[in-house]
Amino acid sequence: MQELHERLLxxxxxxxxxxxxxxGDSASADDLVQDTVERGWSRIGQWRPDGDMxxxxxxxxxxxxxxxxxxxxxxCVELEDGDLPAAASTGSLDMRDLxxxxxxxxxxxxxxxxxxxxxxxxxxxxxxxxxxxIGTVMSRLSRARENLRRLMTGQAPAATLKVVK
Amino acid sequence: xxxxxxxxxxxxxxxxxxxxxxxxxxxxxxAEAARLQxxxxxxxxxxxxxxxLLDAEVPRKLVPPRPDASKPAWPRMAAMLVVAxxxxxxxxxxxxxxxGAGTESGGGLAASGASQALAALPRQAAIxxxxxxxxxxxxxxxxxxxxxxLVAWLSKRLGKQLxxxxxARQGFELVGGRLLPGDNxxxxxxxxxxxxxxxxxxxxxxxxxxxxxxxxxxxQEGNVGVFYWIxxxxxxxxxxxxxxxxxxxxxxxxxxxLQP
Numbered sequence: 001m002q003e004l005h006e007r008l009l010x011x012x013x014x015x016x017x018x019x020x021x022x023x024g025d026s027a028s029a030d031d032l033v034q035d036t037v038e039r040g041w042s043r044i045g046q047w048r049p050d051g052d053m054x055x056x057x058x059x060x061x062x063x064x065x066x067x068x069x070x071x072x073x074x075x076c077v078e079l080e081d082g083d084l085p086a087a088a089s090t091g092s093l094d095m096r097d098l099x100x101x102x103x104x105x106x107x108x109x110x111x112x113x114x115x116x117x118x119x120x121x122x123x124x125x126x127x128x129x130x131x132x133x134i135g136t137v138m139s140r141l142s143r144a145r146e147n148l149r150r151l152m153t154g155q156a157p158a159a160t161l162k163v164v165k
Numbered sequence: 166x167x168x169x170x171x172x173x174x175x176x177x178x179x180x181x182x183x184x185x186x187x188x189x190x191x192x193x194x195x196a197e198a199a200r201l202q203x204x205x206x207x208x209x210x211x212x213x214x215x216x217x218l219l220d221a222e223v224p225r226k227l228v229p230p231r232p233d234a235s236k237p238a239w240p241r242m243a244a245m246l247v248v249a250x251x252x253x254x255x256x257x258x259x260x261x262x263x264x265g266a267g268t269e270s271g272g273g274l275a276a277s278g279a280s281q282a283l284a285a286l287p288r289q290a291a292i293x294x295x296x297x298x299x300x301x302x303x304x305x306x307x308x309x310x311x312x313x314x315l316v317a318w319l320s321k322r323l324g325k326q327l328x329x330x331x332x333a334r335q336g337f338e339l340v341g342g343r344l345l346p347g348d349n350x351x352x353x354x355x356x357x358x359x360x361x362x363x364x365x366x367x368x369x370x371x372x373x374x375x376x377x378x379x380x381x382x383x384x385q386e387g388n389v390g391v392f393y394w395i396x397x398x399x400x401x402x403x404x405x406x407x408x409x410x411x412x413x414x415x416x417x418x419x420x421x422x423l424q425p
Binding site for chain 1: 168169172173174178200203204207208210211213214215216218220221223224226227228229231246284304
């Protein structure tokens with residue numbers, strides 16, 4: 001048990017980073033991490049020792065996050081011009097603008113982008129973790145990146161994109 | 166050039182030959198090159214935004230309680246108890262030495278967690294009960310005939326005003342008391358006897374660190390039954406070789422009288 005505890009603790013910083021990027025604020029992120037850790041720790045017997053504990057915990061976090069979104073859908077408003085970040089005139093990315101734009105992505109796109117770009121997980125591992133085909137991972141990734149790029153340069157994002165406040 | 170390969174190029178996931186092919190393609194398609202360059206910058210910016218959390222201190226509330234490494238495995242505890250009982254601990258003076266040996270082999274027992282200290286309480290009380298109740302000439306250090314002195318003395322040593330409960334209605338009279346060493350400080354033991362010679366001990370242990378109160382708990386140690394509970398920094402254990410039901414009635418009476 002001691003070793004499992006150590007391994008779980010070692011996953012905490014990455015869980016926090018991912019949760020912070022996914023939810024957009026520190027308090028919600030730590031609540032999500034806390035729920036994930038509690039559920040994971042209570043089910044630690046289900047974790048296979050030959051498995052990747054981080055991926056297992058990320059899977060738990062994904063499910064909890066989906067549950068939260070279902071329970072309390074965030075208020076959505078249609079994107080308006082005034083909500084768009086200013087065009088990056090110098091071409092250099094402004095970090096805060098990207099953070100804001102990230103939260104404007106649909107959650108499914110944001111999730112895939114973060115798992116690939118921030119967590120640097122392999123596409124097939126993302127597909128397995130989210131239980132979706134790898135083709136879906138690639139198309140969500142592609143759309144997430146393009147939507148971010150458009151938001152960052154002040155262009156209208158692709159259709160169906162909503163602003164999540 | 167398919168989109169999936171372009172995405173994989175951004176993430177550095179292409180085999181070398183495909184990577185070279187994508188780069189040749191981008192050299193001829195500046196708009197595509199700019200698009201993919203923007204994606205690469207997104208990757209870098211995401212790390213710049215959030216990587217500080219990798220080095221940040223994790224809030225305590227996120228850390229699940231650490232399993233107690235010093236906790237002996239349950240079968241081992243059970244084995245210790247069997248050995249103790251088998252060696253005639255209950256009812257024999259050899260038990261005192263055995264207890265010492267048991268504590269030592271328990272390794273981190275003294276430095277163990279609160280739950281373990283709680284589990285140790287009935288065992289220690291039962292051992293003290295077993296050691297002193299068979300004594301005919303010296304069952305107590307100070308007899309009930311000097312009750313005022315007894316109470317003042319034990320109260321002073323435990324740092325708490327003690328009041329040995331009156332158990333006449335349950336058929337027991339105070340015989341006296343003694344001071345004992347405990348894991349966390351001095352322990353007072355009050356002994357009672359009924360007219361048939363049945364003896365009952367109330368073990369009052371100071372220095373409990375659980376910092377929380379518990380309800381009644383029951384433990385059977387050999388033929389000695391123990392009701393025990395924690396009240397603030399004091400642990401109480403009532404031991405006798407009587408049935409659980411009878412002992413619980415006495416324990417209730419004790420508990421009631423101990424309430425301020």
